[in-house]
Amino acid sequence: EEEVKRFQAACEKAKKQLDNLYDKALANVGEEHAMIFEVHKLMLEDLDYLEDIEKMIQEDKINAEYAVQATADKFAAVFASMDSDYMRARATDVQDVSKRVIRVLAGIVEGGIDSEDPVIVLADDLTPSETVQMDKSKILAFVTQHGSSNSHTAILARSMNLPSLIQTQLSLEDDLDGHMAIVDSFHNQLIVDPDEATLATMQDALKKWRHELELLQELKGKENETTDGRKINVYANIGNSSDLQKVLDNDAGGIGLFRSEFIYLGSKDYPTEEEQFTAYRVVAEGMKGKKVIIRTLDIGADKQADYFKLAQEENPAMGFRAIRICLERPAVFKTQLRALYRASAFGNISIMFPMIISVQEVLDIKKIVEEVKAELRAENIPFSEDVELGIMIETPAAVMMSDELAKEVDFFSIGTNDLTQYTLAIDRQNQNLERFYDSHHPAVLRSIQKTIENGHKNGIWVGICGELGSDTTLTKEFIDMGIDELSVSPSAVLKVRKRIREI
Ligand code: PEP
Numbered sequence: 001e002e003e004v005k006r007f008q009a010a011c012e013k014a015k016k017q018l019d020n021l022y023d024k025a026l027a028n029v030g031e032e033h034a035m036i037f038e039v040h041k042l043m044l045e046d047l048d049y050l051e052d053i054e055k056m057i058q059e060d061k062i063n064a065e066y067a068v069q070a071t072a073d074k075f076a077a078v079f080a081s082m083d084s085d086y087m088r089a090r091a092t093d094v095q096d097v098s099k100r101v102i103r104v105l106a107g108i109v110e111g112g113i114d115s116e117d118p119v120i121v122l123a124d125d126l127t128p129s130e131t132v133q134m135d136k137s138k139i140l141a142f143v144t145q146h147g148s149s150n151s152h153t154a155i156l157a158r159s160m161n162l163p164s165l166i167q168t169q170l171s172l173e174d175d176l177d178g179h180m181a182i183v184d185s186f187h188n189q190l191i192v193d194p195d196e197a198t199l200a201t202m203q204d205a206l207k208k209w210r211h212e213l214e215l216l217q218e219l220k221g222k223e224n225e226t227t228d229g230r231k232i233n234v235y236a237n238i239g240n241s242s243d244l245q246k247v248l249d250n251d252a253g254g255i256g257l258f259r260s261e262f263i264y265l266g267s268k269d270y271p272t273e274e275e276q277f278t279a280y281r282v283v284a285e286g287m288k289g290k291k292v293i294i295r296t297l298d299i300g301a302d303k304q305a306d307y308f309k310l311a312q313e314e315n316p317a318m319g320f321r322a323i324r325i326c327l328e329r330p331a332v333f334k335t336q337l338r339a340l341y342r343a344s345a346f347g348n349i350s351i352m353f354p355m356i357i358s359v360q361e362v363l364d365i366k367k368i369v370e371e372v373k374a375e376l377r378a379e380n381i382p383f384s385e386d387v388e389l390g391i392m393i394e395t396p397a398a399v400m401m402s403d404e405l406a407k408e409v410d411f412f413s414i415g416t417n418d419l420t421q422y423t424l425a426i427d428r429q430n431q432n433l434e435r436f437y438d439s440h441h442p443a444v445l446r447s448i449q450k451t452i453e454n455g456h457k458n459g460i461w462v463g464i465c466g467e468l469g470s471d472t473t474l475t476k477e478f479i480d481m482g483i484d485e486l487s488v489s490p491s492a493v494l495k496v497r498k499r500i501r502e503i
């Protein structure tokens, strides 16, 4: 009886989804195309279909999911054997609507958001791969009980320009579903069911903030130039080709960090060469000749994809990650390099390698790169001969070796998130250590200074692509050190430009 009830409830929920889809389709594509959702709903009201499923649950004592699928197969076979084209086409529909019911039964929600309207997502914590796979068009803000501001989930939220709160005291036991709430990430507060006065105050604050953003818009098309004429490149960090529009909207001079691993995190298996090629090509073409620096796979530590089958580790941040995986699994690395070089024929692509600790690694990488280029040449596949190769400086070893490393590469990009973590020996994911995780620590700033000096001494440019790049309290210091580029989340580009122009 319980199982039958569960099935009936799932049908009701599926019908509600179909009503919403019908309304949306009606508004967007007209009645003719919206009708399909009505047809699906009628199937869920068909007595033969419903009774078959319920009878199967009761007599065969099987679960609802199985009964729905078995009945769907039976009905689909009947439709498929009919003479009329129209009826034969219904075989797909009965499978389609049954899959919807099964998804509801199994609690599977498309894009991770069980709502037709945009919502605030509350969670205990969110991994980067969970965040990547969510349907962003339905998210207004993230609120989590755990998490750290330097985690990739927080970085992703920033790159999407979504407010997020971490380490909130909220109880997930409370049923907050459907309530109205305000996420005030400036003051780190979540206000559930605000009263009229609070709502008015917050709406005023929002208006003021939007006004400030509008003022920043006036800086579009202007140079990132200090009053005494020093120009800095201000680029944007992205995680996917879908972020491209935000880069263009914010007038970034290029892309300083494309975290390619998010393509891997968003997929259920290794992304193919073709899939990667398409993503890189779209970005390269979209940027119309402006520099696009794509970082090779930086998976491991907090960024896990099941299909890599990485072993559990005692110390994942110091473990098998990033370039170490690529050098150990050259087939995976080569697939990505082929895709990158193929895309280089369509724009201004540079390639950057993460987590470097030694000159030998760079030599090994360059050998593999040459192999890939030779393969492409042999296959007559076009690619650019001018792809710049750079490395991330995000380990103390790389800082110490920066003089030697600079002789082997075209540029350095300083990853201050990891550089802070490894310099201070503080896990960037550990929420209890936030007060000690200090990117302004003199050891970190001196490492940046040393990297810039050694880069310039050897004639290469040096940028910052970690979160510290958008910290405008340090912009002047970075310029004094001689920084050439700052790569920041798209929404921070104009803020950094404003600061540079004041200096
Ligand atoms: C960094 O470490 O600063 C960086 C830019 O890379 P990620 O945050 O992806 O580790």
Ligand code: MG
Binding pocket: 354, 394, 415, 417, 418
């Ligand atoms: Mg890093």
